[in-house]
């Protein structure tokens with residue numbers, strides 16, 4: 001469906017071909033559910049893509065930070081006189097989390 005300015009609206013009415021007259025609003029936004037004649041407030045695919053890319057970049061940044069923290073912790077533990085016991089304890093925690101016993 002096209003808006004008056006020629007842009008494609010993500011939210012449009014779809015008529016069920018098996019049940020003439022039965023309409024569905026696809027993908028559907030609350031604004032148009034409340035008032036079918038109002039402007040669509042659905043996120044445009046190009047905006048969704050940009051938002052998802054920002055979210056992926058943020059998750060990658062968090063993963064990098066967490067990985068660096070883990071490497072720092074591992075380096076600190078590795079020089080400890082009790083390092084082998086600490087690693088064994090960490091392995092047992094990991095096994096318990098996976099439901100592995102023994």
Ligand SMILES: [Zn+2]
Nearest residue numbers: 011029040042
């Ligand atoms: Zn909409």
